[in-house]
Amino acid sequence: MTASSAKPVLVFDSGIGGLTVLREARVLMPERHFTYVADDAGFPYGGWEEGALKARLIDLFGRLLAKHDPEICVVACNTAFTLAGSDLRAAFPDMRFVGTVPAIKPAAERTRSGLVSVLATPGTVRRAYTRDLIHSFARRCEVNLVGSEKLARMAEAYIRGEPVADAAVRGEIAPCFVEEDGRRTDIVVLACTHYPFMANVFRRLAPWPVDWLDPAEAIARQARRLVPPLDGVAPGEDIAVFTSAGPDFATCRLMQSFGLRVV
Incomplete structure (x- = not known):
């Protein structure tokens, strides 16, 4: 596979905390481009009823996979993965998920x-x-x-x-x-x-x-093990997606500082 044909690595979190994982993943996968997804419309996850949050995650990932077609999904959220990791893998058996669990x-x-x-x-x-x-x-x-x-x-x-x-x-x-x-x-x-x-x-x-x-470095290492290396550096841009579709100015500025274009 060449860099020009590479699929993105999708990094998902309830908010912007998953940037800690993105930061480490970029170091280990410099030839890849990334799609960062923040479910800010659902943040914070801690107060959700389990069944409702699980249903939300399954529905949301269905739409994300269809739209972004990633190589792999890194679920950079302990709450999301400890609740729905096995359900995500069952619902989308053709996608590889790297989870985040307490270390x-x-x-x-x-x-x-x-x-x-x-x-x-x-x-x-x-x-x-x-x-x-x-x-x-x-x-x-x-x-x-x-x-x-x-x-x-x-x-x-x-x-x-x-x-x-x-x-x-x-x-x-x-x-x-x-x-x-x-x-x-x-x-x-x-x-x-x-x-x-x-x-x-x-x-x-x-x-x-x-x-x-x-745990960010360990999560990134696991993702690197599952993602095939590419020839050359990926030309694709790194983007950030917010489920609210309306991040504030400070958040947009933060994304830009991480080299992410908000779409």
Whole structure:
């Protein structure tokens, strides 16, 4: 296959947090072009009823695949993939999906204290998928699930350059830090792709140093394994699609800074 005949890599998120994954994917797949899709009309996913959100995702991907015909779909959203990943694969068996799940296995392998926290959305915390990951890979650890109602919105604001109060952020991350029998939490899994954009803020406000585990690079590596390399550099442009069809000026400017044309 030549670059001129290449299909795009589709990166999907509920909002703009999936840009963390896009950033890593571009490094590993420089010859590919990308279509970034933000379901901002449905954001945030944390408060959705599961059946309604699953139906929305199946319907939305049906339209996205028909319109953009991607080589592969990277679902850069923990809430979406832990809920509907298997359903998407069943509904679209000819498409390859790379999912995003909480990085509980690598956290369990790296922790020294045995105290691990998972900072996520309420939807991801509720998922049986998340509990199964803990049962399969972290039974020797004490895993503290922290479902933040507000942090995804804060991260969206922060990414756009809007001010976010330290006290508000500190209140959302505080439950991640546990002290028990002389041990302290030493790893916090960032189980929402929005959160790595605020990692420096988290580090500054944390009561003690921890490893903030960002899964973006691992997701990009998996996508690279599944996408065939091309001869030459892809000439196609990278675009951003918003389901609301009306992103604000700050969001459009952010997309431009990532080299994405909003369509």
